[in-house]
Amino acid sequence: MLKVLLAALQQGYRTSTYPKTVSVLPDRFRGLPVLDRAHCSPGCSLCMDACPGDALCAGLKIDLGRCLFCGSCAHACPSGSISFSQDYRLAVRKREDLVLENNALKLAGALDKKSRALFGRSLKLRQVSAGGCNACEADTNVLSTVVYDLGRFGIQFVASPRHADGLLITGPVSRNMVSALKKTYDAVAWPKLVIAVGACAVSGGIYRDHPEVTNGADQLLPVDLYVPGCPPHPLSILDGLLRLLGRI
């Protein structure tokens, strides 16, 4: 018993103060891309050619839903027109909001008043991995550790869809998971939310157009929140959840 207490003393209190303060992300973290067309040479397509997720199209338009945040485009670009910022805030409410051209990213707005009254102080989610590689899953799981302590926001992952207010889906939705995902969704009582986490769940990601997958959650279900990234940083997911609930 004494040793347990000593260990507790040594480990200390480690829960982050987010969202009051935000811990510094590593300098090489690749968050929201910054586009600067001014230096693009006409007809140059080096970034598009390098992009493994086909997230870029002509005129330096980027679909964050397909972006793997791998940095290949920035490496390929001779003029420094693409760079990745430290900004981890990436979640949006509509799929088309993930396409960046000349616009600033339209971050997720809150649910309507009625939904917020229902979910704002207590949101229970059932997580379904549908072809996910266990990275999005792991960084979702991390929200329940002492560092993020998801419970303090009234958000909790639950074991049964019957106890849940919605689904948090990861993976490109493999064909072999379609039926299980539909059944899980059907088992959640109305009203319900769907949250797509990671490039795969948003668009199919690197697996897009494989015959074995269905290109993401919204091909099957109505999605209320999109969190891009491969995988998204835990803060990106948490930021999205709190925005949805109108907490930030």
Add this chain to the structure above:
Amino acid sequence: MTAHNFILLDNAEAIAFERVPLVSPDAFRRAVLYAVGNGARISAFFGTPEESLVSNASRKDCSARRIRLCCVLAHDAQGKLAIGSTVIEDVYPALTPDCPQAHLFERELYEQWGIVPEGHPWLKPLRFHKRYNNGHDGSGHDAPDPAIGVTDFFHIDGAEMHEVAVGPVHAGIIEPGHFRFQCHGEDVYHLEISLGYQHRGIEPALTGGPNKRSLHYMETLAGDTTIGHATAYAQAMEALAGGIAPPRAQAIRGIALELERAANHTGDLGALAGDIGYLPTASYCGRIRGDFLNMTALLCGSRFGRGLVSPGGVLYDFDTERLSRLKDKLQQAQKDVTSAVNLLWEAPSVMARFEHTGALPPDTAEELGLVGPAARASGLVRDVRYDFPSGIFRFAQIPVSTWGTGDVFARAYVRWLELQRSLSFILGQLEMLPAGDIMTGPVTPAPKSLAVSLVEGWRGEICHVAITDGQGGFSEYKIVDPSFHNWLGLAIAMRDQQISDFPLCNKSFNLSYCGHDL
């Protein structure tokens, strides 16, 4: 040591494909059985259409019946790999009855190419996908479109026997898979594990590569093993190109691989504590796992090591400041994880649940061909870093950590031993990082070649086999994740256990669903 007829090669070595011995089915069978009978393991055993080896026909429209079977055998004690091949049309006598570790490989062959291993005791779908060539199998039976999870499950009848079905969707944040238990009261007589829910078609998508997507398939085929699989791929590519990554890049890959191991082993120890309700270690390790992931992010920006490893080297280097920050963080995490994990071994309530639960005897583990911590927990001395060292591990050896009891305790304790050794390895490497470049020039695979690349991922041996066509593109890229070897180990470990111990046993193996399903 190995059977005649097979050619010996080293880890991360490429040979011209024509040098891979092509023998009669009978000689092939005798060679494999002889080698396995004398202590070899099957690292990879797969089929590829003979016509794609002779012509350059794309595999996607291939309706080949003539399939070249290739088998890579690992001779751990000698540190040598042996490879041989044969051509099969339709049927051949199954190896599995005489060699249980061939079991899943032969099911895979049947599912992918319709080759019938006659006498296979359990010829069921593995990933529930369509055949790669065409509908019918080697004995002329049409294969219906496979419906996921619909198969002939093993079933026990009798008074008070009952069946428990779990999954594909599980209670936690975890990948999908289906588990079918045959129980008598609380006792599990048999567990059948049926996967395939995560199948994304990675191997077919890799043929025709390498291209800009190839590396990202590697990084996400089992996302918690990004460094392991990306390194295996990079090694295979470098071998095919006849090059080698610069020493500094090799050291950085080694550091990242051991950080990946440290993060996952810490997470597993915490999750094991969580499964038996021992919250101090569960809480601390959940957090410390994140500290290790953040160290990988300090190096390359991604907590999972995305974008770090690339054929030819690594894409991110250490500067002096980064080195010293990593060292500080590592030393702090070392203190934290030591205090958190040592609580386990001193708590009688923990030890009572860990010891004698889910024990897998050494001979069973050997027969099934287990790899990684699960094998070492059953006393088997096998570790790619030691037996087939490549990269930095040729110069800096990490002792193999084993324990003999094969139970949940052993699988937990081996993780703890490995974790400590990984941390001292990283600290040592940070002190003496070689100077120089981190990247060679472009890596272009040679045509008509084969390379085998092994890496000890945190779950065990990762095996990649690449075969190139006349232009140096992949005519075949075979991936064997450690989980492919180990899932049956979990099923057997559950026999005669209480069903309530399943979560604990499952966590003690902590296998990958997507790494198996590909």
